Amino acid sequence: MLKLLGLSGSPSVKPRCSKTLIAIEMAMEFAGKFNPSVSTEIINLRDHDVQFCDGRNPEEYEGVTQEIIKKIQAADGLLVATPMYRGSYTGILKNIFDIIPNDALAGKPVGLIATAASDHHYLALEHELKPLLGFFHAFVLPGSVYINNDHYSEKTLIDVGIIDRLRQLGEGVVRLYEHLPQEALGASGPVIIRKVLTT
Template sequence: MKVLALSGSLSGSKTYTVIKEAAALLSEFDSVEVEALNLADLKVEFCDGRDPLTYEGDTDLIIRKIVEADAFVIGTPIYRGSLTGALKNVFDLIPNDALRGKVIGFVATGGTYHHYLAIEHQLNPLASYFRAHIVPGGVYAHNDHFQNGQLTDADIKRRLKELTHSLVSLASALDGERAEVRQPEITRR
């Protein structure tokens, strides 16, 4: 199964650090082909409502990677109590059925503990819109959980491991169902 681990931060490094750690945990599974992507490394256009097939460059690349993946770990820094605009733009760009029947585990990083429920009320509804399956136990990492740019908190690391293991279990269990879901046109180009 193809898993895309995506960080939605354009500025800092914490979210991508967590995403890379999740990707490393996923790479331990023989059944998983994982790729970690950092939105900060891409030049993604704003969604202007056109057919997703007509974007070019990095915008086309990110749409394609998402369409081709079976499961995702998606991470965002919390901005104003929600996901970043850059990540929301990616959700706006992809075809309506790009995530249908697929599996998503969410992670978020934030500077305050007040926003840990943003995964529940900002990210999970997006997955529901796309009719994706949400892995229970999204991981929220606070600034205190990092030292010298590394994720060091043992409990957060344990939760991340649990999230990635649950992701693989759920995506494997849904394998047959996913094959029956119509894939967007873009995969047949």
């Protein structure tokens, strides 16, 4: 059974007002409909008190932070969604990538969703998130979904083209997982020995 995990990086504090959360929920629903054996879960990072990265080993984090790390490690595939602020993804999402182990995403299919007020930062998906996931040796779907405010009405996603792209993304993560040979990861990264600083 494919465990598909969604990460919503929106810091929106208003209930049910996160366009990012609305989008990832729809993509996850499409994935589940495409293959009913898929197990889906969404972590809305805004709802969790995740510790800030402070350089310690990932296994040393505690509480909900450790629970999220373990869920990411246990996932077979991911959908990652973020608003675009100042041309980049959010700080709470970046913090997650800072605390997980280097091999937490290796060999896993990942689909990307971004939301923004306009189309100005469309290429941030290509220039910001895809290289980051490449560092983790994840298989990122070539096609991502970028959504602007005009695609919504009263917090409802109404653009049929965007809705269909979310369907393609959700289904695509499942399809890629079903066909991924783990031996196709390519060259491993350099071994980085973590040094413990003492005072």
